[in-house]
Amino acid sequence: MNIAPPPPQDYEAAATQDDTVDLRVWLRLLSCANMIEAEIRRRLRREFGVTLPWFDAVAQLYRETDGLTMSALSRRLMVTNGNATSLVDRLVTEGHATRKAEPLDQRVLRVRLTRKGRTAFERIHPAHRRWISDLMGTTxxxxLARLYGLxxxxxxxxxxxxxxxxxxAEGRPT
Amino acid sequence: MNIAPPPPQDYEAAATQDDTVDLRVWLRLLSCANMIEAEIRRRLRREFGVTLPWFDAVAQLYRETDGLTMSALSRRLMVTNGNATSLVDRLVTEGHATRKAEPLDQRVLRVRLTRKGRTAFERIHPAHRRWISDLMGTTxxxxLARLYGLxxxxxxxxxxxxxxxxxxAEGRPT
DNA sequence: GGTTAATGTTTTAAGCCTAAAATAGTTTGT
DNA sequence: ACAAACTATTTTAGGCTTAAAACATTAACC
Known part of the structure; x- marks a missing residue:
């Protein structure tokens, strides 16, 4: 028989026996996500001097040769529009991206990575990929395939x- | 035969066929965590006028009748010590918690929920539990059990x- | 017993993030 | 054509978060 694993000292510490499976799955999911995210953040800063949101934004833009609108970008990053604005502001002042109005609809701004932005991403990308593999390596x-499906x-x-x-929230209206 | 699901417009949009399973699992995990977290954050604010970090801190403290040290709390919340300091500052000024030095080790501060803090948590807790169940309900x-194990x-x-x-990072030392 | 190292917490500086209000351009209905 | 509704984006105000430095107390080591 196996010994029980030590009780976690993170989010999951708040879970007790009488909690539902739902809640315990959620807390464990959150633990995993936070652990990985924190480690990737540390390594990006230490090895390449960039922040995680910066990397995420550049990674999303890298795939799209035609760039993304501000709305599409914020949806993909899962952040508010206002947040995306400030992230892109920085990318533009750094010279890593451009932001141009669409000719057909002047409301829409299209963000594109510059050559410099693409090069920066290509320098970091392989390490990032390797880190993810390392962190999941012993699974x-x-x-992993089952997890993906679930x-x-x-x-x-x-x-x-x-x-x-x-x-x-409201039941059916009367 | 089934139709393919629509391509996601979030983090996962950056994943391509040639990405490793690792990376795709990670992006999907992150999507799930972000979606749930964002929804819980919205509901906590809308229904109870509290922030998610506030709720998380109170939830961790609620379990421990003897309270938690600052370090233990920040470890459980998975945030830096400095972050925990400002969260607890607010709890204390609101009257939801107290912060007292340990007699045996003057470095250590022990944070405890007050009666008011406990009552506040008990008012919110059932709704929070229900929300989690709702969000995972159709799984x-x-x-859920398999997911928990994986x-x-x-x-x-x-x-x-x-x-x-x-x-x-460095191989074995010479 | 006095220095040095270790531990626990807070402060600081900079950046991240949300929600809500404001701005500006486009579409719709008449 | 005009107003109203809608859509895309930015601004604002406030709170969250990290990393690094500073501070304070305790432990370790001669």
């Missing part, structure tokens, strides 16, 4: 609930 | 790597 491939379900479940949050 | 119990493995894997980050 078996089959487990998370897809969970994500779908969340999206559904976000589309129809009415059931508990 | 089957067996899937995340345990992943978490262990991460912890291992964080303890021994030497393999790639």
């Amino acid at each position: 078996k491939q089959t487990d 998370l897809a379900n969970l994500k779908g479940s969340i999206a559904l609930e976000l589309d129809a949050p009415s059931t508990k | 089957k119990q067996t899937d 995340l345990a493995n992943l978490k262990g894997s991460i912890a291992l790597e964080l303890d021994a980050p030497s393999t790639k």
